[in-house]
Amino acid sequence: MSDHDYRPKSKVGQWFNDRLPLLTLANHLTDYPTPKNLNYWWTFGGILTFCLITQIVTGLTLAMHYIAHADMAFESVEHIMRDVNYGWLIRYIHANGASMFFLAVYIHIFRSLFYGSYKSPREIIWIIGIIIYLLMMAAAFMGYVLPWGQMSFWGATVITNLFSAIPLVGEGIVTWLWGGYSVDNPTLTRFFTLHYLIPFLILGLVVLHIWALHVPGNNNPVGIDIKKPSKDTVPFHPYIVIKDGFALLMFMIVFAFFVFYSPNILGHADNYIEANPMVTPAHIVPEWYLLPFYAILRSVPDKLLGVVAMLSAILILAVLPWLDTSKIRSAVFRPLYRQFYWILVADVLILGYVGAMPAEGLYLLIARVATAYYFLHFLVILPVLGFKEKTLPIPLSITEPVLGGAPNFAMAKKNKSKIE
Amino acid sequence: MSEKKTNRRDFLFTATTAVGAVGAAAVVWPMVDQMNPDASVKALASTEVDVSSLKPGNTLTVLWRGKPVFIRRRTKEEIDEARSVKLEDLIHPEKDEDRVKKPEWLVMLGVCTHLGCVPLNDKGDYDGWFCPCHGSHYDTSGRIRKGPAPWNMEIPKYEFVNANTIKIG
Numbered sequence: 001m002s003d004h005d006y007r008p009k010s011k012v013g014q015w016f017n018d019r020l021p022l023l024t025l026a027n028h029l030t031d032y033p034t035p036k037n038l039n040y041w042w043t044f045g046g047i048l049t050f051c052l053i054t055q056i057v058t059g060l061t062l063a064m065h066y067i068a069h070a071d072m073a074f075e076s077v078e079h080i081m082r083d084v085n086y087g088w089l090i091r092y093i094h095a096n097g098a099s100m101f102f103l104a105v106y107i108h109i110f111r112s113l114f115y116g117s118y119k120s121p122r123e124i125i126w127i128i129g130i131i132i133y134l135l136m137m138a139a140a141f142m143g144y145v146l147p148w149g150q151m152s153f154w155g156a157t158v159i160t161n162l163f164s165a166i167p168l169v170g171e172g173i174v175t176w177l178w179g180g181y182s183v184d185n186p187t188l189t190r191f192f193t194l195h196y197l198i199p200f201l202i203l204g205l206v207v208l209h210i211w212a213l214h215v216p217g218n219n220n221p222v223g224i225d226i227k228k229p230s231k232d233t234v235p236f237h238p239y240i241v242i243k244d245g246f247a248l249l250m251f252m253i254v255f256a257f258f259v260f261y262s263p264n265i266l267g268h269a270d271n272y273i274e275a276n277p278m279v280t281p282a283h284i285v286p287e288w289y290l291l292p293f294y295a296i297l298r299s300v301p302d303k304l305l306g307v308v309a310m311l312s313a314i315l316i317l318a319v320l321p322w323l324d325t326s327k328i329r330s331a332v333f334r335p336l337y338r339q340f341y342w343i344l345v346a347d348v349l350i351l352g353y354v355g356a357m358p359a360e361g362l363y364l365l366i367a368r369v370a371t372a373y374y375f376l377h378f379l380v381i382l383p384v385l386g387f388k389e390k391t392l393p394i395p396l397s398i399t400e401p402v403l404g405g406a407p408n409f410a411m412a413k414k415n416k417s418k419i420e
Numbered sequence: 421m422s423e424k425k426t427n428r429r430d431f432l433f434t435a436t437t438a439v440g441a442v443g444a445a446a447v448v449w450p451m452v453d454q455m456n457p458d459a460s461v462k463a464l465a466s467t468e469v470d471v472s473s474l475k476p477g478n479t480l481t482v483l484w485r486g487k488p489v490f491i492r493r494r495t496k497e498e499i500d501e502a503r504s505v506k507l508e509d510l511i512h513p514e515k516d517e518d519r520v521k522k523p524e525w526l527v528m529l530g531v532c533t534h535l536g537c538v539p540l541n542d543k544g545d546y547d548g549w550f551c552p553c554h555g556s557h558y559d560t561s562g563r564i565r566k567g568p569a570p571w572n573m574e575i576p577k578y579e580f581v582n583a584n585t586i587k588i589g
Binding site: 154158160161162164175176178179180181186278279281282298302303306358359 | 452455456457458461481483485486487488534535536537538539540551552553554555568569570
């Protein structure tokens with residue numbers, strides 16, 4: 001960060017900045033040196049910020065019309081859909097916005113996995129990201145409960161019952177979470193409160209996420225350290241702002257397609273039936289973005305171990321920077337990792353698919369194999385690969401492959417040994 | 421200083437921290453406990469059900485504490501089937517005799533012990549109940565026979581007030 005000697009031009013600006021250096025911060029954000037080879041996979045950070053703001057703004061407006069009470073919640077949502085001016089639009093943006101948020105976050109996470117963005121010195125950025133992801137899942141789950149439809153009610157019942165798997169204190173914890181002996185009004189009101197709170201926690205963590213990012217600077221597709229600022233960087237504004245803006249527009253087209261043309265395709269018809277504690281819907285499935293973890297939960301025949309496996313599948317990501325022993329960041333220079341990466345992508349997609357299917361027969365078998373592979377990837381393949389893999393020579397700078405065609409082997413070797 | 425001596429100041433630090441911790445815990449507990457079931461929820465502790473209209477082979481589902489309770493008037497075959505099972509074959513071994521007060525009447529919480537769904541009547545491989553959520557099969561005594569659920573369906577506290585009325589809770 002080279003901009004700490006920044007001084008505003010105007011007298012007023014200087015007076016203000018001496019007392020609260022907001023202008024220094026603004027200058028840092030505009031001039032922030034960014035690797036010039038960032039591709040479109042790097043635009044999802046900006047897209048995610050947009051998603052968070054969209055959810056907060058639409059959520060605030062929905063909260064002005066929604067009533068968090070077991071007897072009135074379902075009706076108030078229908079009231080929003082039918083009576084409130086543009087209520088249908090705001091609610092469809094909010095409901096589909098959750099899916100768009102997860103779509104973007106999955107691309108963002110898999111970008112990190114491909115280009116090794118989680119590796120030293122960016123472990124803290126990564127861990128904050130995982131915490132944000134966990135909070136997103138909590139917010140999405142509780143938000144899904146608020147309309148108080150059949151899927152809301154039974155989804156809440158199944159997920160809160162996961163805690164009953166804890167030995168000895170499990171049942172007590174579940175009763176405590178519910179505020180009663182079943183999911184009921186006390187559960188709804190506390191979920192509403194937490195659903196309102198979590199986005200602001202996420203907002204705070206996003207600030208930390210970006211702060212931690214701005215210390216080492218962005219990783220890049222080549223995955224090498226670069227000097228900042230240098231020929232290898234461009235200032236954030238206008239270069240990245242325009243690129244992010246264009247990607248955001250493309251993303252908003254997809255978003256708008258769901259909102260205007262198929263607003264319910266990602267939901268479940270059962271959730272338009274009011275919650276009924278006497279009848280469980282024939283087929284309970286979570287929202288699409290939780291399906292891979294749901295598949296892992298169901299693939300283990302033991303209740304406690306199933307819950308443990310599901311939680312481990314998420315928490316294992318937090319220690320990923322230490323499980324991946326390879327010093328080379330980008331998969332571009334890791335021929336074997338690149339293949340395992342795509343197998344992992346396929347594995348997660350398969351888990352998502354079988355998570356939506358009934359847990360029996362062939363589906364169950366596939367879920368078990370895919371679950372085993374998921375853990376194998378992180379616990380065995382990644383640690384071993386760092387030692388066994390013969391990586392390709394990495395370039396000395398970002399500019400080199402662009403100007404010189406192939407990487408300069410002699411220099412590349414030297415550089416690699418320096419990294420190792 | 422090679423030797424560290426405890427002095428008055430150390431004592432004051434420790435005592436202050438200890439008092440502070442106790443104070444913090446005393447304030448945190450009401451915040452935690454407010455989430456437990458409140459007095460009005462606890463007050464709905466018992467329900468009386470008239471079962472006179474129930475025919476053998478049928479199940480009545482009533483809501484008790486927000487949860488469904490199955491009251492099944494079992495047929496002779498169902499009772500025999502439940503009693504002919506060997507205890508070794510059960511995941512959660514319980515005698516049918518210990519699960520009912522009168523053999524004809526099975527009263528139990530209609531809540532799957534896996535993740536809390538309501539199992540379906542007259543379904544599954546054991547002629548009892550089947551949970552659609554994750555595929556647990558229960559027999560005619562509500563005992564878990566197959567699937568991920570760890571325990572038999574729970575028997576609530578209940579009594580026969582008279583021949584036609586069951587009081588749950």
